[in-house]
Amino acid sequence: MLKTFLTENNIPFLENESLKKHTTFKVGGNAAFVAMPEDKIQALQLLKFLKENGIKYYTIGRGSNVIFRDSGFDGVIIKTANMQQIEYIDETTVFAGAGVPMNLLCKSLQENSLEGLEFCYGIPGNVGGGLYMNAGAYGGEISNAVYQVEYIDENCEIKTIDVKDCDFSYRHSVFQGKDWLITGCIFKLVKGDKDKILSFMEDIMQRRIDKQPLDKPSAGSSFKRPVGYFAAALIEQCGLKGCSVGGAQVSEKHSGFIVNMGDATCADIVALAEHVEKVVFEKTGVAIEKEMIII
Ligand SMILES: Cc1cc2nc3c(=O)[nH]c(=O)nc-3n(C[C@H](O)[C@H](O)[C@H](O)COP(=O)(O)OP(=O)(O)OC[C@H]3O[C@@H](n4cnc5c(N)ncnc54)[C@H](O)[C@@H]3O)c2cc1C
Structure with a gap:
């Protein structure tokens, strides 16, 4: 039934898949399914189907802050890594899909001389996971540049939430403990110096290489x-x-x-x-x- 639904709706999926391949720790048993929606419409269709049919699910991005038990996951892992849209709304405002890797976003912003997320360079997760965790490094947190987050709520409605309501603090956000799937985020950046941003990013990447295993x-x-x-x-x-x-x-x-x-x-x-x-x-x-x- 699930397989037919995924196939008919062109949602890429893997069956009986080792979660070692989907987490940076490379541990964990198998998931019955890993479904990888390519945009928010597919994510919405999938969530509706899973809820209507009482199928257990868990959302991940790049799996760089999550590990699964050796017994695996008897349900569907929704992997949002395919939701990779980056759209420049105006000179300093950017929409990034939940699946955009932080490094890719940082590079794109640097190329456009935009400052405000460069300290996230080297964090190996995606935008969705970064927002959920309020990821940060070198004195900054992703929340510093958030304007509005787009998500699918527990009733399968697409909503937006302003930064002031996201309850961001150290490694904490309103998204924790909620049955919401983040689909993307509008970031507000400031104009900066392209070369200075690049040299900052290269410097923190070198610090990571020097200090981290x-x-x-x-x-x-x-x-x-x-x-x-x-x-x-x-x-x-x-x-x-x-x-x-x-x-x-x-x-x-x-x-x-x-x-x-x-x-x-x-x-x-x-x-x-x-x-x-x-x-x-x-x-x-x-x-x-x-x-x-x-x-
Ligand atoms: C080598 C290394 C270095 C790291 N350095 C840092 C660092 O400097 N700073 C830092 O903060 N972290 C760091 N991390 C941890 C990790 O990269 C971050 O927490 C990252 O933000 C997690 O993103 P992810 O996409 O991998 O999320 P995942 O690990 O896949 O998920 C993390 C949590 O977010 C939820 N989630 C993910 N996507 C969504 C979504 N679309 N909607 C709803 N919920 C979602 C998941 O359910 C899960 O609970 C590091 C990890 C590694 C391996």
Whole structure:
């Protein structure tokens, strides 16, 4: 029934698909289906069908902050990565679809001498995931440049929400815990100097290469920054650098990252993250919380 619906509506899909291929941590079991709508109309049709038929679903972008259990997902993963439209509305206003990779958007803005999101360069997720997480780096957050977000709500209606109502704060947004699918965002940027923006982007990319274990699968920083502290420094102080469970390891290069050494399972990663949280709390009294989302 689902397969017929996807085929008839030309929605690309994969069946009994390993979620290792759809997450940057490269762990997780299989999903019954991974459906990849190409625009908001297809996303809307799909959501209506899934709701009407009581089929379980979960939305992802690039899978760079989410991991799935080894038992897999008995439902449909809606992967929004195909929703890649970028449209310049006026000189400083840009619409980007939920599936636009942050790096692609940053490059496009730089080429158009637009400033306001360059600090996101190097974040390996898409616009939708970035908004959901309020992703940020080097002193900036994606919310800094948001004007309005477009989404499909729980009743399958296409809505927009202004930045002031998005409840953005550190790694938090109104989208968390809601049954909404983000379809795109209007960003407001400011005119800047093309060369200066480029050299800033190159500089932060180099800093990432120097400091982060980018050669190993991960979800970036595994823990949120506790108020007044840095998770990586606390982890290192507790002697946890290099600590491992199965194929998951606290990176030798950056203690804030848990990395997959090759054969990690989701269970290894979760067990290691929980061990780190426990030891850090026991030794320092500071509670650290996982940033990655476990489904
Ligand atoms: C090497 C590395 C470095 C990283 N560096 C940073 C960094 O500097 N700063 C930072 O903030 N993060 C960083 N991350 C984490 C990650 O890239 C960000 O959180 C990113 O914004 C997630 O985007 P995504 O598209 O991969 O979302 P996913 O991981 O696919 O999803 C994350 C959450 O968003 C939800 N979601 C995704 N798309 C939609 C949508 N269209 N509608 C509704 N909900 C949606 C998902 O349900 C999930 O709950 C890093 C990760 C890696 C692997």
